Amino acid sequence: MARRTRTQTLTIGLAVALGLGLGVVASEPAAAASRMACEDPSHLCVSGGGKFEPDVQTGPKDKKKRVEKAGSTLSLEVEGGRGSLFVNGRYAGTAPMSSISVPAGRNDVQVRDGSTVLAGGVLTVPKGASLSVTVKHP
Amino acid sequence: MALALPLQMLPAVAIAAPKKVTPADAAAKRTEAQTLGRDLASADPTAAGMHYDAKAAEWGDPVLFLDAADAYLDAAEKGSDIAMAEAGIERARIALDLLYFQLDATADKNFRMVETADIADLIARANIAIDRGEALMEEIAKAAEAATVATTDEGEDEKKKKKKKKRKPGNGRGLFIAGAVATAAGSGLAVMGVAGLAVGAVNQNRAEDPTVYGEEYDAVEAKGRRGNVIAGVGLGLGGALLVSGIVMLVIGKKRMNKAAPAQENVVMVAPSLNGVAISGRF
Numbered sequence: 001m002a003r004r005t006r007t008q009t010l011t012i013g014l015a016v017a018l019g020l021g022l023g024v025v026a027s028e029p030a031a032a033a034s035r036m037a038c039e040d041p042s043h044l045c046v047s048g049g050g051k052f053e054p055d056v057q058t059g060p061k062d063k064k065k066r067v068e069k070a071g072s073t074l075s076l077e078v079e080g081g082r083g084s085l086f087v088n089g090r091y092a093g094t095a096p097m098s099s100i101s102v103p104a105g106r107n108d109v110q111v112r113d114g115s116t117v118l119a120g121g122v123l124t125v126p127k128g129a130s131l132s133v134t135v136k137h138p
Numbered sequence: 139m140a141l142a143l144p145l146q147m148l149p150a151v152a153i154a155a156p157k158k159v160t161p162a163d164a165a166a167k168r169t170e171a172q173t174l175g176r177d178l179a180s181a182d183p184t185a186a187g188m189h190y191d192a193k194a195a196e197w198g199d200p201v202l203f204l205d206a207a208d209a210y211l212d213a214a215e216k217g218s219d220i221a222m223a224e225a226g227i228e229r230a231r232i233a234l235d236l237l238y239f240q241l242d243a244t245a246d247k248n249f250r251m252v253e254t255a256d257i258a259d260l261i262a263r264a265n266i267a268i269d270r271g272e273a274l275m276e277e278i279a280k281a282a283e284a285a286t287v288a289t290t291d292e293g294e295d296e297k298k299k300k301k302k303k304k305r306k307p308g309n310g311r312g313l314f315i316a317g318a319v320a321t322a323a324g325s326g327l328a329v330m331g332v333a334g335l336a337v338g339a340v341n342q343n344r345a346e347d348p349t350v351y352g353e354e355y356d357a358v359e360a361k362g363r364r365g366n367v368i369a370g371v372g373l374g375l376g377g378a379l380l381v382s383g384i385v386m387l388v389i390g391k392k393r394m395n396k397a398a399p400a401q402e403n404v405v406m407v408a409p410s411l412n413g414v415a416i417s418g419r420f
Binding site for chain 2: 057082083084086088089090091093094108110112113114115117120
């Protein structure tokens with residue numbers, strides 16, 4: 001009787017261990033996918049404290065309020081393709097880019113691949129922030 | 139080799155460039171870059187591409203990116219380098235990004251790299267560069283594939299050669315011995331066949347004798363049949379063995395004769411107590 005109980009305990013233990021293991025394995029790619037994927041309708045996701053408003057442009061006041069040397073940086077990644085970043089009407093670089101200097105404040109940004117605009121709008125950059133921008137290529 | 143100059147290394151300073159840049163300003167700056175670029179291109183297209191790359195990124199000049207694309211594609215063609223072709227295509231695409239952006243409403247009106255009228259021609263040039271790059275990549279990949287197949291074939295040929303080398307006949311001694319054995323066995327069997335024939339003939343004569351009949355006749359007939367079987371087997375098998383043995387002997391002897399000169403006719407001269415000793419093997 002005692003032997004049977006021990007066998008049952010061992011079986012349940014193995015099943016639990018296997019289940020936990022499979023759960024961890026299965027949840028790992030899902031977690032990575034949720035980290036990577038940008039599901040925002042604007043096709044642009046930003047992390048690190050910034051804010052993106054699609055399909056709008058800055059006004060003259062925003063331009064005056066920008067702080068050029070505020071130590072703010074931006075990194076860009078384009079999911080599923082390529083693209084170049086334009087900040088305040090000028091070329092800033094081509095993805096992937098890491099830690100390029102950007103003015104603090106409200107900035108006009110556009111990411112495009114040739115004639116296709118992948119994302120465009122106003123990106124608000126806090127002073128000294130390090131933003132990570134992910135753009136989804138359609 | 140990865141991209142000649144990784145995109146991350148391109149200085150992204152266009153946003154920190156002068157407040158106002160006209161196409162004429164850009165052209166003047168570009169001319170300097172192109173002068174050095176042309177000198178570099180003749181000697182080392184990759185170096186020229188990297189030079190154009192760095193200069194193009196300073197202000198985001200689409201023309202210099204196109205120059206970089208052409209230089210990288212030349213390097214790809216020269217060195218059959220797919221990575222260079224990819225770099226060339228990417229630079230042409232960056233040029234397209236810049237050219238289309240200049241037509242966009244959000245582009246800085248005070249920052250113009252080229253005249254708007256020239257944009258269509260430059261877009262066409264970029265597309266030509268992309269097409270050329272893609273064709274080059276295909277060509278290089280095909281050539282690499284063909285080279286791989288050729289290498290595999292060469293390997294197989296070498297293996298076959300090795301196999302052939304292994305099969306290379308020896309000095310014919312083995313064949314000669316086998317021939318001798320076969321001839322001897324064939325002769326034996328042939329003799330046995332002849333004996334069988336004789337037994338058959340003798341018993342045939344006896345069987346034809348009218349005084350032989352009944353059990354005696356049956357015994358004579360059985361002996362005669364046995365003799366005939368022995369004659370058939372002995373002559374047939376023995377003859378075949380004899381013929382093949384003789385052929386093997388002849389071929390073996392020929393091979394031995396061919397192989398022999400290297401081993402035979404060796405004359406050795408050595409000093410001896412009385413003078414010179416000459417010995418040899420003929």
